[in-house]
Amino acid sequence: MTRIVIEGANKKLQIDLLYDQLEKNDREVTKFYFPRYTTSPAGKFFCELLSGTYGDFENSSPYLASLPDTLDRVAAREEIAKATAYCRIGLFDRYTPSSMASQGARISDSVERAQFIRSLEILEYDELKIPAPTLVIYLAISTVFAEPVAQTYRELARTRSNWRIIECMRDGKLRTPENIHQEVWRHVSKHLDSNDITL
Numbered sequence: 001m002t003r004i005v006i007e008g009a010n011k012k013l014q015i016d017l018l019y020d021q022l023e024k025n026d027r028e029v030t031k032f033y034f035p036r037y038t039t040s041p042a043g044k045f046f047c048e049l050l051s052g053t054y055g056d057f058e059n060s061s062p063y064l065a066s067l068p069d070t071l072d073r074v075a076a077r078e079e080i081a082k083a084t085a086y087c088r089i090g091l092f093d094r095y096t097p098s099s100m101a102s103q104g105a106r107i108s109d110s111v112e113r114a115q116f117i118r119s120l121e122i123l124e125y126d127e128l129k130i131p132a133p134t135l136v137i138y139l140a141i142s143t144v145f146a147e148p149v150a151q152t153y154r155e156l157a158r159t160r161s162n163w164r165i166i167e168c169m170r171d172g173k174l175r176t177p178e179n180i181h182q183e184v185w186r187h188v189s190k191h192l193d194s195n196d197i198t199l
Helices: 011-024 041-050 067-075 077-084 096-104 110-127 147-159 177-189
Strands: 002-008 029-033 089-093 135-140 163-167
Touching: 002 011, 002 096, 011 029, 011 089, 011 135, 011 177, 029 077, 041 067, 067 077, 067 096, 067 110, 077 089, 096 110, 096 147, 135 147, 135 177, 147 163, 163 177
Parallel strands: 002 089, 002 135, 029 089, 135 163
Antiparallel strands: none
Protein backbone atom coordinates (compact mmCIF):
# COMPACT_ATOMS: atom_id res chain seq x y z
CA MET A 1 0.00 0.00 0.00
CA THR A 2 1.19 3.50 -0.83
CA ARG A 3 0.77 5.46 2.40
CA ILE A 4 0.29 9.22 1.99
CA VAL A 5 0.40 11.24 5.23
CA ILE A 6 -0.82 14.83 5.27
CA GLU A 7 0.05 17.07 8.21
CA GLY A 8 -0.49 20.74 8.92
CA ALA A 9 -3.11 23.31 7.96
CA ASN A 10 -6.54 22.20 6.67
CA LYS A 11 -5.25 18.65 6.26
CA LYS A 12 -8.70 17.04 6.39
CA LEU A 13 -9.94 19.18 3.50
CA GLN A 14 -6.88 18.32 1.42
CA ILE A 15 -7.28 14.63 2.20
CA ASP A 16 -10.91 14.80 1.06
CA LEU A 17 -9.91 16.56 -2.17
CA LEU A 18 -7.14 14.04 -2.78
CA TYR A 19 -9.49 11.14 -2.07
CA ASP A 20 -11.95 12.48 -4.66
CA GLN A 21 -9.14 12.96 -7.20
CA LEU A 22 -7.91 9.40 -6.69
CA GLU A 23 -11.41 7.98 -7.05
CA LYS A 24 -11.77 9.99 -10.25
CA ASN A 25 -8.72 8.08 -11.47
CA ASP A 26 -10.31 4.77 -10.44
CA ARG A 27 -7.74 4.20 -7.72
CA GLU A 28 -8.52 1.94 -4.79
CA VAL A 29 -8.14 4.32 -1.85
CA THR A 30 -9.08 4.50 1.82
CA LYS A 31 -8.68 7.05 4.63
CA PHE A 32 -7.37 6.82 8.18
CA TYR A 33 -7.74 9.48 10.87
CA PHE A 34 -5.57 9.72 13.98
CA PRO A 35 -5.86 9.95 16.91
CA ARG A 36 -9.00 7.82 16.99
CA TYR A 37 -10.48 9.55 20.03
CA THR A 38 -13.95 8.02 19.77
CA THR A 39 -13.39 4.77 17.87
CA SER A 40 -10.62 2.97 19.76
CA PRO A 41 -9.87 2.31 23.45
CA ALA A 42 -6.34 3.68 22.94
CA GLY A 43 -7.70 6.86 21.39
CA LYS A 44 -10.24 7.32 24.17
CA PHE A 45 -7.49 6.83 26.75
CA PHE A 46 -5.39 9.48 25.00
CA CYS A 47 -8.35 11.87 25.06
CA GLU A 48 -8.71 11.32 28.82
CA LEU A 49 -5.01 12.02 29.31
CA LEU A 50 -5.27 15.28 27.37
CA SER A 51 -8.26 16.37 29.43
CA GLY A 52 -6.25 15.97 32.65
CA THR A 53 -8.13 12.95 33.98
CA TYR A 54 -4.89 11.37 35.17
CA GLY A 55 -2.91 14.47 36.10
CA ASP A 56 -0.69 16.94 34.27
CA PHE A 57 -0.01 14.82 31.22
CA GLU A 58 0.78 17.63 28.77
CA ASN A 59 3.86 18.69 30.74
CA SER A 60 5.29 15.20 31.04
CA SER A 61 8.38 14.08 29.14
CA PRO A 62 7.91 13.93 25.34
CA TYR A 63 9.00 10.30 25.54
CA LEU A 64 6.02 9.57 27.79
CA ALA A 65 3.60 12.00 26.13
CA SER A 66 4.09 10.35 22.73
CA LEU A 67 3.24 6.84 23.95
CA PRO A 68 -0.59 7.04 23.87
CA ASP A 69 -0.45 8.12 20.22
CA THR A 70 1.96 5.26 19.53
CA LEU A 71 -0.43 2.84 21.25
CA ASP A 72 -3.30 4.08 19.09
CA ARG A 73 -1.29 3.45 15.92
CA VAL A 74 -0.20 0.02 17.12
CA ALA A 75 -3.85 -0.84 17.70
CA ALA A 76 -4.61 0.20 14.11
CA ARG A 77 -1.99 -2.06 12.50
CA GLU A 78 -4.47 -4.83 11.78
CA GLU A 79 -6.97 -2.40 10.28
CA ILE A 80 -4.26 -0.99 8.02
CA ALA A 81 -3.13 -4.50 7.05
CA LYS A 82 -6.70 -5.52 6.16
CA ALA A 83 -7.12 -2.39 4.04
CA THR A 84 -4.00 -3.36 2.11
CA ALA A 85 -5.89 -6.38 0.76
CA TYR A 86 -8.40 -4.20 -1.13
CA CYS A 87 -6.81 -0.74 -1.36
CA ARG A 88 -3.54 0.24 -2.97
CA ILE A 89 -3.49 3.73 -1.47
CA GLY A 90 -4.03 4.88 2.11
CA LEU A 91 -4.48 8.52 3.08
CA PHE A 92 -3.55 9.38 6.67
CA ASP A 93 -4.77 12.46 8.54
CA ARG A 94 -1.99 12.73 11.17
CA TYR A 95 0.31 9.85 11.88
CA THR A 96 3.72 9.25 13.45
CA PRO A 97 5.09 12.51 11.94
CA SER A 98 2.57 14.41 14.07
CA SER A 99 4.12 13.05 17.28
CA MET A 100 7.61 13.62 15.92
CA ALA A 101 6.85 17.32 15.36
CA SER A 102 4.53 18.17 18.25
CA GLN A 103 6.53 16.37 20.93
CA GLY A 104 9.91 17.07 19.35
CA ALA A 105 9.14 20.80 19.40
CA ARG A 106 9.07 20.66 23.20
CA ILE A 107 12.78 19.81 23.27
CA SER A 108 14.86 22.95 22.80
CA ASP A 109 18.23 21.30 22.31
CA SER A 110 18.56 20.31 18.64
CA VAL A 111 20.70 17.23 19.32
CA GLU A 112 18.33 15.92 21.99
CA ARG A 113 15.36 16.68 19.73
CA ALA A 114 16.91 14.70 16.88
CA GLN A 115 17.60 11.81 19.26
CA PHE A 116 13.99 11.78 20.43
CA ILE A 117 12.62 11.87 16.88
CA ARG A 118 14.91 9.08 15.74
CA SER A 119 14.03 6.94 18.77
CA LEU A 120 10.33 7.35 17.97
CA GLU A 121 10.89 6.30 14.35
CA ILE A 122 12.84 3.22 15.46
CA LEU A 123 10.21 2.31 18.06
CA GLU A 124 7.21 2.64 15.74
CA TYR A 125 8.52 1.64 12.32
CA ASP A 126 11.19 -0.91 13.23
CA GLU A 127 10.28 -2.46 16.57
CA LEU A 128 6.48 -2.17 16.60
CA LYS A 129 6.15 -2.62 12.82
CA ILE A 130 3.76 0.28 12.34
CA PRO A 131 3.77 0.83 8.55
CA ALA A 132 6.02 3.76 7.64
CA PRO A 133 4.75 6.51 5.32
CA THR A 134 5.58 6.43 1.64
CA LEU A 135 5.17 10.20 1.39
CA VAL A 136 4.61 12.91 4.01
CA ILE A 137 3.18 16.26 2.93
CA TYR A 138 3.36 19.15 5.37
CA LEU A 139 0.90 21.99 4.68
CA ALA A 140 2.78 24.97 6.09
CA ILE A 141 1.20 28.10 7.47
CA SER A 142 3.14 30.04 10.09
CA THR A 143 1.42 31.21 13.25
CA VAL A 144 3.02 32.58 16.38
CA PHE A 145 1.33 29.98 18.59
CA ALA A 146 2.51 26.99 16.59
CA GLU A 147 5.91 28.33 15.55
CA PRO A 148 8.09 25.73 17.40
CA VAL A 149 5.99 22.91 15.97
CA ALA A 150 6.08 24.47 12.49
CA GLN A 151 9.85 24.80 12.71
CA THR A 152 10.16 21.15 13.70
CA TYR A 153 7.99 20.08 10.77
CA ARG A 154 10.24 22.08 8.44
CA GLU A 155 13.34 20.57 10.02
CA LEU A 156 11.93 17.09 9.46
CA ALA A 157 11.12 17.89 5.83
CA ARG A 158 14.66 19.14 5.22
CA THR A 159 16.23 15.96 6.59
CA ARG A 160 13.93 13.27 5.14
CA SER A 161 13.77 12.47 1.45
CA ASN A 162 10.12 11.33 1.50
CA TRP A 163 8.81 14.62 2.95
CA ARG A 164 7.48 17.59 0.99
CA ILE A 165 6.50 21.09 2.17
CA ILE A 166 3.62 22.96 0.57
CA GLU A 167 3.45 26.66 1.43
CA CYS A 168 -0.21 27.54 1.94
CA MET A 169 0.42 31.30 1.95
CA ARG A 170 1.39 33.32 -1.10
CA ASP A 171 2.06 37.07 -1.08
CA GLY A 172 0.62 37.26 2.43
CA LYS A 173 -2.65 35.59 1.47
CA LEU A 174 -3.97 32.08 1.99
CA ARG A 175 -4.06 30.10 -1.24
CA THR A 176 -7.37 28.54 -2.28
CA PRO A 177 -7.95 24.88 -1.35
CA GLU A 178 -8.11 24.00 -5.05
CA ASN A 179 -4.77 25.66 -5.75
CA ILE A 180 -3.12 23.86 -2.84
CA HIS A 181 -4.67 20.59 -3.98
CA GLN A 182 -3.05 20.94 -7.39
CA GLU A 183 0.35 21.01 -5.72
CA VAL A 184 -0.57 18.11 -3.43
CA TRP A 185 -1.61 16.12 -6.49
CA ARG A 186 1.67 16.83 -8.29
CA HIS A 187 3.60 15.30 -5.40
CA VAL A 188 1.26 12.34 -4.91
CA SER A 189 0.99 11.42 -8.59
CA LYS A 190 4.75 10.81 -8.71
CA HIS A 191 4.25 7.91 -6.30
CA LEU A 192 1.50 6.25 -8.32
CA ASP A 193 1.55 4.04 -11.37
CA SER A 194 1.39 6.03 -14.60
CA ASN A 195 -1.76 4.28 -15.83
CA ASP A 196 -5.02 6.22 -15.82
CA ILE A 197 -3.75 9.35 -14.07
CA THR A 198 -5.95 12.32 -14.92
CA LEU A 199 -4.90 15.85 -13.93
